[in-house]
Amino acid sequence: MNEEVTFILEATKENMQNAISHLEKELVKIRAGKASPSMLSSVMVDYYGNMTPLSQMSNVNTPDARTISVQPWEKQMIPQIETAILNSNLGFNPMNNGEMVIINVPPLTEERRKQLVKHAKAEAEDAKVSIRSARQEGNKEVKAVGVSEDLEKNAEIDIQELTNEFSSRVDRILEVKEAEIMKV
Template identity: 40%
Template sequence: MKSIIKLAEEKMSKTISVLNSDLATLKAGRANPTMLDKIQIEAYGSMCPISQVANISAPEPRVLVIAPWDKSMLKDIERAILTSNLGINPSNDGIVIRLIVAELTEETRKNLVKKVKKAGEDSKVALRSIRRDANEKIKALKKDGLSEDEIKDGEDKIQKVTDAVVKEIDALILAKEKEVMSI
C-alpha cells in the first residue's frame, strides 16, 4: 500500500511541475525567456526548442533578445515565433532577434487570469484522477487480505496528500493572478 501512496505522491508532484511550467510560459507583460519554451524550430533535421539553438536573454523588463549560435537559424527562429500564438512580432537585425512584450491592457489581464484559473482547474482535475486511481488500487488490495481499517487509513493518507497539493495549486494560481494584475 505504501508503494501506491508513494506513486500517487510522485504523480501529483509532476502535476505541480507541469502547472509551474505552463504558468511560466504565459505572457504576463514582462519579458521572460520561458515564454519561448514551447516554441519548436527545425534545426539540423529535428525539432527542438529555441533555447537549444540560441542564447535568450532579457536585458530590459519588456525586451527579449535571441542570439542564435548559428546565424543561419535567424529566419527559422523568426518564422517559428511568428507562427506561434505568442502574439509578438520579432525584429530581426541580421545578428539577433528582439521581441518587445507589449504592456497588458485590462481586458488582456482579465483573459490571462482566466487562462491561469483554467490551468489550475485542469491540474485539480488531474489530481482527482490520480486520487481515484490510487483509491481503486488500495480497494483492490482487499482481495489480498487487507482489512477495512487499513483500506480506510490508506484512503485517508491519499486524501491528505491530495489536500496538500490542492493548497499548493491554489497558492500558485493566486500568486500568478496577483502578478498578472499588478503588472
C-alpha cells in the first residue's frame, strides 16, 4: 500500500482513538452513585488571585463510598475551597470542620439517574460524530493524494472498518457506564 495512504490511515485511527479517550474522560465526570476524587477534578479555586485546580492545593480522598474529604495544604484556604465547590454546579453541599472540607455525596434519585444516562448518551453521540468526521477527513485526504482507483477504494474500506470498530467501542463504553449509573 502507498506510504501516504498508510500515514492517512494511521492519522485517522489516532483521531478516532482521541475521540474515545475524550469520551472516557467525560464519562468519568458523570458520577454513578459512589464518591470519587475525580468528581472534583473540574473545580478551580481562587488561590491568591490565580485559578488553581483543587487537586493542586489539597489532598482529595474518599474515606467511604458516600464521602469526599478535601484537606487543603493551607487551612486558611478552606472558605475559598467551599465557595469553589458550591459555585461548580456539581450539586454538592460542602461542610468544614476547621481542618478539612467534607462533602457527603447524596444517593442518586431515579430521575437523576435517567438524566445522567441521557447526558452519557449525548457524550457518546458526540464521540461518534468525532469518529465520523475523522472518517470523512481521512477519505478526503485519500482522494487528495491521487492514488489509483483500486488503492483509493481499499483505503476507503479500511477507513470504514476503523469507523465501525470505534463506533462499536463507543457503544460498549456507553453500555458499561449506563449499567453503572442505573445500578442502585
